[in-house]
Amino acid sequence: MLNEVVPSAFDFGSLALALFAGAIRIGTPFLFVSLGECLTEKAGRVNLGLEGILVCGAMTGYAVSLQTGSPWIGVLGAGISGLVLGAFHGLVCSLRGVNDIAFGIALMVFGTGLAFYLGTPYIQPQAPTLPAFALGDWSTNSQLRNALEINVLFLVGVVLAGLLHWGMASTRWGLVLRLVGDHAETARALGYRLIPVRVTATAAGGFLAAVGGAYLSLYYPGSWNEGLSSGQGLMAVALVIFARWRPWRCLFAALLFGAAGALGPALQSLGITSGYYLFNAAPYVLTLVIMVITCRPDRTISGAPGELSLTR
Amino acid sequence: MTALSLETFGAGKSFGDFRALEDVSIQVAAGTVHALLGENGAGKSTLVKGLIGYSPLDQGRILLDGIEHAISSPRDAHALGIGMVYQHFTVAPGLTVAENLLLARGHLPWGISWVKERATLDAFMNTMPFRLALGSTVSGLSAGEKQKLELLKQLYLEHRFLILDEPTSVLTPQESEEVLGLVRDLAHRSELTVLMITHKFKEVMSFADEVTVLRKGKLVGHTKVEHTNPDELAKWMMGETRIAAAPKTRSPVKDKAPIGLEILRLCVASDRGTTAVNELSLKVRRGEIVGVAGISGNGQKELIEALLGQRRFLSGKISVNGVPYRATRNEMLQQKVFSLPEEPLHNACIAGMSVAENMALRNFDSPEMRRPGWRINRTAIRIRAQKLIAAFNVSPAFPDRPIGTLSGGNVQRAVLARELAEFATVLIAANPVFGLDFSAVSDIQARILAAREQGTAVLLVSEDLDELLELADTVLVMTNGRIVYAVDARSADRTTIGRYMGGHASSPRASLGGMVQHDDA
Numbered sequence: 005m006l007n008e009v010v011p012s013a014f015d016f017g018s019l020a021l022a023l024f025a026g027a028i029r030i031g032t033p034f035l036f037v038s039l040g041e042c043l044t045e046k047a048g049r050v051n052l053g054l055e056g057i058l059v060c061g062a063m064t065g066y067a068v069s070l071q072t073g074s075p076w077i078g079v080l081g082a083g084i085s086g087l088v089l090g091a092f093h094g095l096v097c098s099l100r101g102v103n104d105i106a107f108g109i110a111l112m113v114f115g116t117g118l119a120f121y122l123g124t125p126y127i128q129p130q131a132p133t134l135p136a137f138a139l140g141d142w143s144t145n146s147q148l149r150n151a152l153e154i155n156v157l158f159l160v161g162v163v164l165a166g167l168l169h170w171g172m173a174s175t176r177w178g179l180v181l182r183l184v185g186d187h188a189e190t191a192r193a194l195g196y197r198l199i200p201v202r203v204t205a206t207a208a209g210g211f212l213a214a215v216g217g218a219y220l221s222l223y224y225p226g227s228w229n230e231g232l233s234s235g236q237g238l239m240a241v242a243l244v245i246f247a248r249w250r251p252w253r254c255l256f257a258a259l260l261f262g263a264a265g266a267l268g269p270a271l272q273s274l275g276i277t278s279g280y281y282l283f284n285a286a287p288y289v290l291t292l293v294i295m296v297i298t299c300r301p302d303r304t305i306s307g308a309p310g311e312l313s314l315t316r
Numbered sequence: 317m318t319a320l321s322l323e324t325f326g327a328g329k330s331f332g333d334f335r336a337l338e339d340v341s342i343q344v345a346a347g348t349v350h351a352l353l354g355e356n357g358a359g360k361s362t363l364v365k366g367l368i369g370y371s372p373l374d375q376g377r378i379l380l381d382g383i384e385h386a387i388s389s390p391r392d393a394h395a396l397g398i399g400m401v402y403q404h405f406t407v408a409p410g411l412t413v414a415e416n417l418l419l420a421r422g423h424l425p426w427g428i429s430w431v432k433e434r435a436t437l438d439a440f441m442n443t444m445p446f447r448l449a450l451g452s453t454v455s456g457l458s459a460g461e462k463q464k465l466e467l468l469k470q471l472y473l474e475h476r477f478l479i480l481d482e483p484t485s486v487l488t489p490q491e492s493e494e495v496l497g498l499v500r501d502l503a504h505r506s507e508l509t510v511l512m513i514t515h516k517f518k519e520v521m522s523f524a525d526e527v528t529v530l531r532k533g534k535l536v537g538h539t540k541v542e543h544t545n546p547d548e549l550a551k552w553m554m555g556e557t558r559i560a561a562a563p564k565t566r567s568p569v570k571d572k573a574p575i576g577l578e579i580l581r582l583c584v585a586s587d588r589g590t591t592a593v594n595e596l597s598l599k600v601r602r603g604e605i606v607g608v609a610g611i612s613g614n615g616q617k618e619l620i621e622a623l624l625g626q627r628r629f630l631s632g633k634i635s636v637n638g639v640p641y642r643a644t645r646n647e648m649l650q651q652k653v654f655s656l657p658e659e660p661l662h663n664a665c666i667a668g669m670s671v672a673e674n675m676a677l678r679n680f681d682s683p684e685m686r687r688p689g690w691r692i693n694r695t696a697i698r699i700r701a702q703k704l705i706a707a708f709n710v711s712p713a714f715p716d717r718p719i720g721t722l723s724g725g726n727v728q729r730a731v732l733a734r735e736l737a738e739f740a741t742v743l744i745a746a747n748p749v750f751g752l753d754f755s756a757v758s759d760i761q762a763r764i765l766a767a768r769e770q771g772t773a774v775l776l777v778s779e780d781l782d783e784l785l786e787l788a789d790t791v792l793v794m795t796n797g798r799i800v801y802a803v804d805a806r807s808a809d810r811t812t813i814g815r816y817m818g819g820h821a822s823s824p825r826a827s828l829g830g831m832v833q834h835d836d837a
Contacts, residue, residue, distance in 0.1 A: 176424035179411075183419050186410040193406040194420055195391060306588060310410055 015274050018147060022273060025151035026266020027259040028158050029224050033058070035161040035258035036216030037240035038247065039168060040209035042254050044090075045244055046172065047205035048185035048198075048311030052108030053093050054213040055237025056115020057086045061214025063123035066221035066228040070131035075222045078131070079157070082218035083211045089115055090210015094203035104313060112237070126228045134223040157219050161255070164212075168251035181205055185309035213237060234265075235288070241314075242291040245298050248307040264290045319509040320380055320397055320477040321346040322367070328375035329362050336362040337373070340535045342528050344477075346381070347506040349499065351524035351541070352513045353553055355754050359533040360513045364479045367511075368400045369393040380477070399475030401466045403482045409455035413448050413465060420469045440472060445498055459611060460491030467499065471508075480512040484519065488611055489781070489814030496523040517546040529553055554754060567769065569789050573601040574637065576742045576773025577653075582632030584618040584797075592618035594797035595632070600773040602741065605764070607788030607805065608777040611817055615797035616777045620746045623775070624655050626663070636742055649678070651742070654735035656728070656760075658747040664731045667720030671710065672701035674719045675734045708733035709759065725756025732763055743767055746777045761787060781813065793817055 037054055044051045051057075061082035069078025093111050097104045137159075140152030172178040184191045184201045191198055216236065221228045243261055247253035268284035298305055308314075322344045329337040337359040344350040354360045366373035369387040377384050380396055387393050393400075407416050414437055418424060434450060441447045446464055454462065463483060470478055480499070484492035500523050502508045514520060520527050521541060529537040529552040537552040577600040586592035592615040600606045610616055621627035623634065625643030634641045636651040647653070657663035665674045676697040679685055685700075687693045701715040710722070710729045719727060728748065735743070745764060749757040764787060768774055777794075778784050784791050784805070791808050793801040793816040801816040803809075 174428045174430060176426050176428065179415055179419055179424065179428070182411060182415075183408050187406075187408040189404070190406040190408045190416075193390075193402065195394075195422070196419075307410075310408070 018274055019270055021147050021151045022270035023263045023266050025153075026270060027263035028154060029262065030265040031258040031260075031262020032155065032158045032161060032223075033216035033219050033236050034240065034243060034261045035158070035165070035255060036219065037213045037236050038243040038254040038258055039161070039164060039251055040086075040090075040212030040216070041240045041244045042209075042247065042249055042251055043168065043181075043212065044206050044209035045312055045314070046185045046249060046309055047181050047202045048188065048309055049094070049097060049104045049202055049206055050108060050241065050312065050314045051090065051093050051111075051206055051209060052105060052238065052241065053089065053111025053115060054108075054209070054240060055233065055235065056112040056119075057089045057210045057213045058115075058217035058220075058237040059233050060089060060115040060119040061086045061217030062221040062232050063119040063126065063217075063228055064214070065218025066131050067123070067126050069133075069222055070126060070129055073132055075132050075134045078222055079134070079215055079218045082214045084214075086210040086212070086214020086217070087207050088210075090213070091203060091207035093210065094206030097206075098199045098203060116233075120230050123228055123230075127230075130227070131222065133226050134219070136223070155219075155223050157215070157223060161258075165251045165255040172251065182309070185311050188311050213240075239287060239291045242294050245305060245308075246294045248305075249309060250307075261287050261290060318476065319346040319503065319506050321382070321509060322398075322477055322511070323379040323382075324363075324367075324373075324376055325379070326376040327363060327366060327373050327378075329359075329366060329371070329373050335533055337366070337533045340376070340530065340533075342535070342538065344509055344511055345526070346509050347503055348525040349503050349510045349512060349523055351520040351527040352511060352530065353515065353517075353520060353527055353549060354530035355515070355553060358530040358553075360530055361481070362533070363530070364400065364481065364511065364513060367393070368398060368479060394473070394475075397474065397476040398479070399470040399473060399477070400479040401463075401470060401481065401483055403485060405462050405466065407454050407462060407465055407469070410453070412451055412453050413457075414450040416454060416465065417450075417469060417472050420473060441468075444468060444471065445501065458491075459486045459613070460488070460495060463487060463491070463495050464498075467495070471502075476507070477509045478511070480510060482513055482515070484514075484516070486612060486779070488818040489810060490818050492519070493522075499523070517549055520549065521546065566765065567603075569601055569604040573603050573771075575599050576602045576604075576637060577744075577775055578635045578638075579623075580633040580635075582619070582622065582634065583630040584615070584622045584627060585630055586615075586618055591630075592797050593622065593629075596794075596798055598775075598792060598799055600742070600775050602773045603768055603771045604790065605768050605774040605776055605788045607784035607791045608775065608794050608799075609781055609784050609791055609813060609817060610777075610779075610794035612779050614795050616746065616794055618797075619794075620657060620744065620777055623744050624657060624663075652738070652740050653742045653744070654678075654740040655743065656731060656735060656745040656748040656764075658750055660727050660731045661720060665719050665727060668718055670716045671705070671719050671722070671730055672698050672715035675701045675704055675715075675730060675737075678734055704733040704737055705730075708763075723753075725752040725759075728752060728756065728760060732760060736763060736767055739770060740767060740772045743772050743774045745774065747779060748776075749783065750779070781810065785810075 037058055041051065041054055064085040065078040065082030068081030069075045072078070089111065093107060096102055096107055134155060134157060136153045136155040138149070138153050140149035143149050172182060180196055180201055184196060184198050188198055220232050239261065243257045244254065247257040264286040267286045268280055271283050272280055323342065325341050327337060327340045340363060352360050365371045367378065367387065369389045369392050372388045378387055385396055387396065414434065417437060418433060437450055448461060448465055448468065454465065457465065483495065487495060496519060499510055503510050512524065524541050526540050527544065527549065528535065529549060531553060579596060579598050581595045581597055582593055583591060583595060584593035596619065598606065608616060618627060622629045623643060636653055639651060641647050641651065661667050676685060680692055680697065685693055685696050698715050705713045705715060708729050710726050710733060719730060722730065748764070749760050764774060776784065776788060785808060788805045791803050791805050791813065792799045793813055795816060801813065803813070
């Protein structure tokens with residue numbers, strides 16, 4: 005009897021630690037992609053192509069890091085690739101009769117394909133990766149030390165979420181962005197031009213998504229291969245809905261999705277191997293559940309930007 | 317701020333060969349409310365769009381305070397102090413009052429110090445005859461408050477010549493009077509000059525100082541309001557000949573007439589998941605028109621959608637001719653339930669399909685429209701469409717034209733032809749003449765009355781109280797998803813109905829939407 009109770013209590017603590025570590029480690033790309041998607045959607049467009057931009061950013065970041073020897077220049081390079089693809093989405097969707105969702109799917113396939121094509125030579129070599137802060141050095145517990153190894157990009161993401169949160173409410177840029185996304189007719193009547201705002205927002209969103217991709221190839225898992233992304237770019241759409249289009253809430257939603265993604269590996273490391281693949285599907289199940297709960301045909305979602313085709 | 321005067325000389329505008337506006341000269345004196353009357357297509361919108369620079373005029377001159385100015389974009393108009401309040405709200409519903417005002421002002425610094433801006437806005441609000449809470453989100457405001465926000469926006473921009481495009485179309489009678497009264501007071505204090513597009517004579521008579529009437533792009537009359545009367549204005553607006561419509565005689569509703577449509581404790585949810593229709597019950601007898609009045613957004617849309625099968629209802633019971641009804645296609649055909657929804661191109665037609673195909677949407681799979689087996693008989697559909705087009709005066713009379721290319725009035729005629737092609741036991745109509753021209757309106761209203769005479773139970777939901785009082789036998793008022801008042805249309809009192817529409821009669825609020833009224837001091 006006693007033999008069974010003690011290990012299970014021990015297991016729970018480790019599981020919580022592993023989930024905490026995973027929330028940050030796996031949640032960081034979610035954070036960047038969702039902030040990018042949030043920005044795009046606040047301007048009234050949906051960019052499903054972020055998945056393709058993410059993969060492209062992962063490849064570009066890795067390649068640039070390998071060539072220059074600096075992972076930070078790699079992150080910047082990834083961001084620029086995302087900026088270009090995002091601007092491409094923004095411009096094409098500004099043409100008459102182009103549907104942002106359909107073009108987003110095309111961009112997703114295009115970005116992924118481009119990354120696979122250009123990225124073949126980078127599968128083998130090892131590029132320099134991003135640093136992390138070891139905040140757990142004081143502890144002798146290796147699990148705790150491991151969990152408190154916080155990557156720098158995550159902290160950048162947290163600052164960014166706060167910055168966007170403030171910027172949406174208290175900058176000219178934020179107000180105009182929300183106006184354009186909320187009511188195009190009003191924006192037009194007040195003399196604000198919609199297309200530059202939307203293109204800029206989509207391009208900036210692409211930048212952030214590509215940085216999320218660079219995190220994948222330059223920190224965790226920390227190498228470039230074709231199976232790197234597991235749909236973070238698409239799940240970000242659900243995540244933004246879950247976060248009700250608030251940057252600050254995107255942070256918590258990303259951590260939640262990260263923790264869900266860490267569930268499978270965490271259980272496996274504790275020796276629970278049965279149903280491994282089932283637990284690995286947790287983020288997808290979470291996505292489905294959120295979509296079923298929030299998106300119903302006979303109701304719109306509170307807080308949604310009024311111009312969004314996704315929720316109309 | 318001092319009011320601006322405005323004059324046009326020989327204003328004209330063409331769209332291709334069509335002369336939308338021809339040689340119109342108007343004089344709007346500073347510090348007055350000037351009404352611009354006319355039917356749809358009379359050129360009112362063309363004229364004001366020229367004044368505001370949305371679509372500049374081809375010909376003529378515009379004088380402000382006696383000095384000629386060229387206005388070629390809304391930016392020019394804004395710089396000259398001309399502003400416009402559009403018929404549909406141009407405020408962003410997801411943003412707050414303060415954010416809307418700030419965005420309207422423009423020239424924002426990159427970083428906004430809300431402490432400073434709030435202080436400036438508060439100071440501005442204190443100088444206004446009415447106030448709104450700066451921090452409230454616009455989507456939570458009533459229609460009257462939104463209209464006031466539009467006015468505040470114009471005053472905040474220091475516009476001294478204001479164009480109002482049907483400013484009261486979505487307001488209750490009480491809200492209309494309050495808003496127009498404010499506008500008139502501002503004008504008479506010489507802070508503003510107002511040019512107001514309207515089609516309501518009552519508003520012209522009570523709130524305007526002068527009136528100009530346009531017909532078919534030409535100026536037909538201009539006078540001081542005190543020198544005219546509604547009959548003269550109507551003659552100017554519509555021409556002598558079309559006024560003399562035959563008086564409508566109608567047989568009274570029989571007390572014993574069977575009940576066509578009965579709704580019992582119906583609950584329907586809105587898009588946002590809130591209860592839009594709340595335990596609503598009503599009955600419509602055969603041969604009776606029951607009108608439902610109310611400000612839009614009080615659940616009428618959801619009620620209609622539930623009755624037409626476009627929306628599920630949560631609970632309650634609908635029965636037609638005593639038989640339970642869940643708005644399936646089969647039930648509609650069996651019980652002969654037909655409908656004239658609002659925005660027919662959106663709710664009753666497929667814009668890209670031909671008139672003939674649209675007319676066959678109800679019965680394309682009935683035996684007479686089919687060839688043996690499962691093929692559709694296009695010839696039969698076409699012949700039937702031709703007959704209906706002739707019977708209901710749809711113009712142009714081409715059954716093969718996509719219905720989306722027809723004018724609004726003719727789309728509604730085509731839908732009417734489909735819905736009233738055979739005898740209907742129940743007709744559900746929602747704002748059936750909204751935005752249509754005079755002849756289409758009288759045509760469609762006559763058809764609805766004719767259906768009533770034949771014993772159809774008609775449920776008519778309309779935002780136009782005059783239409784309801786004219787057509788309906790019984791008028792119900794719908795507020796917050798419930799029927800709060802019922803009255804015989806012949807003995808109905810507009811003021812009482814208006815009070816119920818605003819929700820004041822059942823739950824009196826201290827002041828209209830938290831508005832604070834100031835005395836002129």
